[in-house]
Amino acid sequence: MDDLGETARPTRAVQAVRAEAPSRPTRAGTLRERRAAVLSPSYRLFYSEPVELVAGRGAHLFDAQGRDFLDMYNNVPAIGHSHPGVARAVAAQAATLNTHTRYLTAGLVDYAEALLDTFPAELDRVTFACSGSEAVDLALRMARCATGRRGIIVSAHAYHGTTALAAAVSPSLGPDNPLGPEVVTVDPPDPAEAPGDFAARVAAAADRLEESGAGAACLLADSIFSSDGVRPGPVGALPAAAAQVRARGGLWVADEVQPGFGRTGAMWGFERHTGASRDAAGGAGISGAGASGVAGSGTVTGGAVARDGEPGEAGGADDVPDIAVLGKPMGNGMPISAVIHREALGREFGQRVRYFNTFGGSPVSIAAAQVVLATVLGEDLPGRAARLGERIARGMADTGAFSQVRYAGLFAGAQLDSAERAQAVVDALRARRVLISASGAGGDVLKVRPPLIVDDDDIDRFLTELDAALAEVGR
Amino acid sequence: MDDLGETARPTRAVQAVRAEAPSRPTRAGTLRERRAAVLSPSYRLFYSEPVELVAGRGAHLFDAQGRDFLDMYNNVPAIGHSHPGVARAVAAQAATLNTHTRYLTAGLVDYAEALLDTFPAELDRVTFACSGSEAVDLALRMARCATGRRGIIVSAHAYHGTTALAAAVSPSLGPDNPLGPEVVTVDPPDPAEAPGDFAARVAAAADRLEESGAGAACLLADSIFSSDGVRPGPVGALPAAAAQVRARGGLWVADEVQPGFGRTGAMWGFERHTGASRDAAGGAGISGAGASGVAGSGTVTGGAVARDGEPGEAGGADDVPDIAVLGKPMGNGMPISAVIHREALGREFGQRVRYFNTFGGSPVSIAAAQVVLATVLGEDLPGRAARLGERIARGMADTGAFSQVRYAGLFAGAQLDSAERAQAVVDALRARRVLISASGAGGDVLKVRPPLIVDDDDIDRFLTELDAALAEVGR
Numbered sequence: 033m034d035d036l037g038e039t040a041r042p043t044r045a046v047q048a049v050r051a052e053a054p055s056r057p058t059r060a061g062t063l064r065e066r067r068a069a070v071l072s073p074s075y076r077l078f079y080s081e082p083v084e085l086v087a088g089r090g091a092h093l094f095d096a097q098g099r100d101f102l103d104m105y106n107n108v109p110a111i112g113h114s115h116p117g118v119a120r121a122v123a124a125q126a127a128t129l130n131t132h133t134r135y136l137t138a139g140l141v142d143y144a145e146a147l148l149d150t151f152p153a154e155l156d157r158v159t160f161a162c163s164g165s166e167a168v169d170l171a172l173r174m175a176r177c178a179t180g181r182r183g184i185i186v187s188a189h190a191y192h193g194t195t196a197l198a199a200a201v202s203p204s205l206g207p208d209n210p211l212g213p214e215v216v217t218v219d220p221p222d223p224a225e226a227p228g229d230f231a232a233r234v235a236a237a238a239d240r241l242e243e244s245g246a247g248a249a250c251l252l253a254d255s256i257f258s259s260d261g262v263r264p265g266p267v268g269a270l271p272a273a274a275a276q277v278r279a280r281g282g283l284w285v286a287d288e289v290q291p292g293f294g295r296t297g298a299m300w301g302f303e304r305h306t307g308a309s310r311d312a313a314g315g316a317g318i319s320g321a322g323a324s325g326v327a328g329s330g331t332v333t334g335g336a337v338a339r340d341g342e343p344g345e346a347g348g349a350d351d352v353p354d355i356a357v358l359g360k361p362m363g364n365g366m367p368i369s370a371v372i373h374r375e376a377l378g379r380e381f382g383q384r385v386r387y388f389n390t391f392g393g394s395p396v397s398i399a400a401a402q403v404v405l406a407t408v409l410g411e412d413l414p415g416r417a418a419r420l421g422e423r424i425a426r427g428m429a430d431t432g433a434f435s436q437v438r439y440a441g442l443f444a445g446a447q448l449d450s451a452e453r454a455q456a457v458v459d460a461l462r463a464r465r466v467l468i469s470a471s472g473a474g475g476d477v478l479k480v481r482p483p484l485i486v487d488d489d490d491i492d493r494f495l496t497e498l499d500a501a502l503a504e505v506g507r
Numbered sequence: 508m509d510d511l512g513e514t515a516r517p518t519r520a521v522q523a524v525r526a527e528a529p530s531r532p533t534r535a536g537t538l539r540e541r542r543a544a545v546l547s548p549s550y551r552l553f554y555s556e557p558v559e560l561v562a563g564r565g566a567h568l569f570d571a572q573g574r575d576f577l578d579m580y581n582n583v584p585a586i587g588h589s590h591p592g593v594a595r596a597v598a599a600q601a602a603t604l605n606t607h608t609r610y611l612t613a614g615l616v617d618y619a620e621a622l623l624d625t626f627p628a629e630l631d632r633v634t635f636a637c638s639g640s641e642a643v644d645l646a647l648r649m650a651r652c653a654t655g656r657r658g659i660i661v662s663a664h665a666y667h668g669t670t671a672l673a674a675a676v677s678p679s680l681g682p683d684n685p686l687g688p689e690v691v692t693v694d695p696p697d698p699a700e701a702p703g704d705f706a707a708r709v710a711a712a713a714d715r716l717e718e719s720g721a722g723a724a725c726l727l728a729d730s731i732f733s734s735d736g737v738r739p740g741p742v743g744a745l746p747a748a749a750a751q752v753r754a755r756g757g758l759w760v761a762d763e764v765q766p767g768f769g770r771t772g773a774m775w776g777f778e779r780h781t782g783a784s785r786d787a788a789g790g791a792g793i794s795g796a797g798a799s800g801v802a803g804s805g806t807v808t809g810g811a812v813a814r815d816g817e818p819g820e821a822g823g824a825d826d827v828p829d830i831a832v833l834g835k836p837m838g839n840g841m842p843i844s845a846v847i848h849r850e851a852l853g854r855e856f857g858q859r860v861r862y863f864n865t866f867g868g869s870p871v872s873i874a875a876a877q878v879v880l881a882t883v884l885g886e887d888l889p890g891r892a893a894r895l896g897e898r899i900a901r902g903m904a905d906t907g908a909f910s911q912v913r914y915a916g917l918f919a920g921a922q923l924d925s926a927e928r929a930q931a932v933v934d935a936l937r938a939r940r941v942l943i944s945a946s947g948a949g950g951d952v953l954k955v956r957p958p959l960i961v962d963d964d965d966i967d968r969f970l971t972e973l974d975a976a977l978a979e980v981g982r
Contacts, residue, residue, distance in 0.1 A: 059620050063611055063613060063616055064611060066616050066620065067611065067615070067616045067619075070616065070619040070620055070623055070631070070632065070633060071608075071615075071616075071619060071632065071633060071634070072632045072633065072634040072846070072848070072853040072856075072857055072862075073632070073850070073853045073854050073856070073857025073858065074634065074853060074856060074857035074860065074861070074862040074863075075608060075634070075857075076609060076861075076863070077609055077610070077611065078609045078610060082610065082611050083610050083611065084610065084611035084612070084613075085604060085606060085610045085611065085612055086603075086604060086612075086613075087603050087604045088603075088604045088605070088606065093604075093606070093610075106606065106607075108606075108607070108865060109605070109606075113604065113605070113606070114601065114602055114603055114604060114605065116602065118601065119598065119601040119602035122597060122598065122601045122871075123594065123597065123598030123601065123602075126589065126593065126594040126597045126598065126840075126841075127589055127591065127594035127598075128561075128562050128563075128589055129560060129561060129562045129563045129568075129588065129589060130563070130584070130588070130589065130839075130840035130841075131560060131563065131568070131581065131583075131584075131588070131840070132581075132583070133546075133550060134551060134552055134553045135552070135553060135557065135558050135559070135560045135568075136538055136539060136542065136552065136557050136558065136559035136560065137559070137560055137561075138538060138559075138561075140542070140546075141538055141541050141542045141545065141546075144542075144545040144546060145534050145541065145545055148545055156545070157545065157546065157547045157548070158545060158546060158547065159546070159547040159549065159550070161638075162637035162638045162641070162842045162866065163636075163637045163638075163641065163864065163865065163866055163867075164865065165641065165670075165864070166637070166638065166640065166641065166669070166670065169670045169671050170669070172671065173671050173674075194641070194645070194862055194863065194864055195640075195641065195644045195670040195671065195672065196644050196647065196648050196670065196671065196672040197670065197671040197672065199648075199860070205860065205861050206860075206861065208859035208860060209859075209860050209861070359865075360865060364605075365601075365605035365606070365866070365869060365871065366601075366605075366866075366871065367637045367842040367866035367869070367872065371547070373547065375548070378547040378548045378549060379548050381547075381548070381549060382547060382548025382549035382550075383548065384683035384684075385549065385674070385680065385683060385684050386549070386551075386680050386681065386684070387547075387549040387669055388549075388551070388669065389638065389640070389669055390583060390638065390639065390834075390835060391637065391638055391840070391841075391842035392638075394840060394842070396597070396840065396841065397842065
């Protein structure tokens with residue numbers, strides 16, 4: 033991509049924004065100094081030399097000097113930064129109507145139907161919210177209400193959000209963020225294990241909750257275990273664990289905020305584990321990812337690709353979560369999230385507890401979400417993610433620098449031997465204008481998670497720069 | 508306003524939206540039936556005969572038949588439905604860049620500075636989130652972290668949001684929504700009381716929390732006590748109560764989600780109680796509302812207006828909240844909210860607890876918020892709210908139908924003798940295409956809360972239709 037040619041348009045658009053939205057910079061100093069003087073101390077910036085951005089297009093971000101950064105990190109702009117279709121839909125809707133869900137509006141219902149059509153038939157109801165955190169928070173309230181139990185099982189380095197309740201089930205926030213008294217952690221699945229090993233840990237956790245008197249309201253699991261260092265396998269681990277929780281009166285809540293909307297090669301992350309999929313228009317769902325159902329996902333150790341197993345091993349009723357939580361890419365950056373659930377689960381909650389989210393499902397966010405869903409399905413982005421993800425994982429493994437590359441579609445975790453080394457690679461790539469990050473309990477996993485519309489040229493550039501960065505850091 | 512002339516534009520824009528954002532209505536039935544089949548059981552619609560909306564302009568909403576509804580209810584579109592400046596800023600920014608706060612972006616910092624300039628100097632830091640609920644949830648986490656105490660004092664019929672923690676401090680959600688174990692309620696202020704009466708109740712609540720071992724982390728109070736039936740007075744009640752909580756080691760958290768951004772005649776609701784105001788450009792702040800500082804607010808009982816007192820009676824340090832929570836009108840419908848706080852309060856929280864909100868402070872929401880703030884300040888909407896609010900309150904009182912009309916700016920609560928009567932008036936007004944609602948612990952208070960750009964013609968229409976509705980229902 034030509035830097036100069038591509039940045040001309042964004043820069044003009046930025047000038048238009050500045051003219052439209054009067055701002056009043058009132059203080060002295062560099063942007064970074066001014067920022068530190070007004071934002072809360074909890075704000076962080078990426079990189080010791082932060083990136084100042086003014087525009088984005090596709091998988092590219094641009095700074096004030098017009099320099100092009102390849103975005104291999106951001107999962108929110110799934111169909112591309114500043115997607116023109118999203119921008120047009122948002123513009124038209126913002127100029128027409130933006131109100132709440134206590135009046136009837138057609139877009140909300142049209143979108144809810146189209147969204148539910150991508151799920152197995154059991155998941156037949158939706159509640160909209162603004163953020164993944166709000167959706168996780170609501171899902172846990174619903175699970176507790178439906179089961180009459182309080183306990184929540186999460187993985188050892190899980191991250192589920194920022195509300196008080198979501199933070200209480202997010203051990204990755206560190207030792208100063210105490211977990212809730214009814215929260216029990218289990219080690220995440222490992223590709224070298226049998227699916228039943230994770231299920232056995234979850235069963236033991238549920239038993240502990242039962243003994244404590246809290247009982248297990250649910251297993252809450254990110255279907256790709258992102259913050260645990262990306263754990264796509266073994267396939268079948270999630271439904272096997274769900275069976276154990278259900279046998280003890282609890283539910284399976286699938287956190288699809290990161291894996292959802294096609295990233296892992298299936299429309300929904302849980303489908304990789306189960307084979308459960310409604311026939312969705314446009315070839316989405318796991319069938320679109322290839323005949324095996326897990327093409328585009330696996331573990332590369334020492335150059336050999338090990339598939340993570342075959343889906344549907346648990347079989348039957350345990351294939352479908354009770355609740356799925358959606359977020360990040362849902363509106364391509366417009367704040368929208370959702371809780372998808374089985375109707376019966378929401379009945380008592382709906383009767384007993386009022387839930388109204390002022391901005392949840394508002395027409396502008398819905399307009400953006402409609403374009404995202406139509407694009408993901410219409411352009412078979414799950415299939416594309418499976419195909420391109422395979423290329424990225426194979427290319428990373430070919431560098432010989434990683435002890436393991438775990439991946440599912442366009443979500444890859446490449447294992448290094450220390451957090452320092454991982455950070456050094458992240459920084460060397462930033463200097464080469466490629467954005468990624470590190471993840472995992474040890475901070476020693478490179479996390480690669482580009483917009484779904486990343487193309488082969490972008491991947492060439494990424495692999496070239498990765499090679500150079502690794503050479504700099506020393507293999 | 509001419510119905511046909513005004514609806515032509517919205518209808519064309521709606522058609523454009525439909526063309527841009529492909530939807531896939533997949534099911535049979537009326538819109539209402541389809542809605543009930545896909546949304547969670549907790550969703551509600553206003554009115555037994557719900558309003559289906561396709562467009563909005565200023566203080567007017569339009570249904571599919573092009574009928575014009577006068578909006579005297581919605582506080583989110585503060586500067587008018589589908590505000591053209593907001594729509595243009597959102598459109599330009601969505602076509603340019605929409606990312607998160609871990610990269611440097613200028614708009615975030617420009618806006619943070621301009622927003623903080625409207626607060627007293629002590630309130631010098633901001634964290635952005637998506638919804639009022641998220642902001643309340645964060646404010647409570649910060650208050651607990653800063654004080655090492657757990658207890659929260661709220662008013663008897665308070666509503667503060669929908670996360671698990673926000674719901675746990677929202678008794679208005681009803682008996683099936685249990686309050687948190689460390690939550691204590693107090694009766695809200697009454698205009699007939701002295702400011703010290705509310706403070707005495709808060710002091711007693713804080714003492715109970717101290718005895719329980721939890722301690723009082725904060726008084727969390729909506730500065731207009733909306734869900735308690737609109738309680739603008741007596742002026743001075745909030746700082747007097749804050750002094751009691753502070754003497755016991757707790758904080759004052761001002762919930763400005765409803766009163767904030769000029770609605771009550773002051774820029775911030777707490778300023779009505781304290782006289783605290785930074786000199787803001789454009790005449791905002793309480794000084795803009797008139798020399799007395801409480802012009803445009805009061806209580807009308809039997810035709811006589813009683814002012815709610817003089818501001819600043821508590822004096823000094825207790826005039827300024829420790830934390831203020833903003834939401835609803837902040838982005839005129841774009842999902843954005845904020846926690847404003849004293850720097851020291853966020854220091855330990857920032858060091859110990861990671862807080863990152865993916866969509867919080869994202870460029871598109873900030874672009875909308877910049878236009879809202881510039882409009883509220885530039886067009887002196889607080890002063891306008893004070894002036895027009897006086898007209899509405901006086902006009903409602905003149906009907907002779909209400910035992911009391913309590914108001915501050917464009918937020919009025921008109922007291923009837925039963926919930927049935929209040930609902931009958933709400934329904935009769937809906938039949939006359941005027942939207943309001945009922946509020947208060949008994950559901951017997953008419954809540955009138957139009958967009959801030961409502962004009963004198965709109966108010967004429969409202970008062971005419973109110974008169975007719977009251978005649979129908981019987982005075």
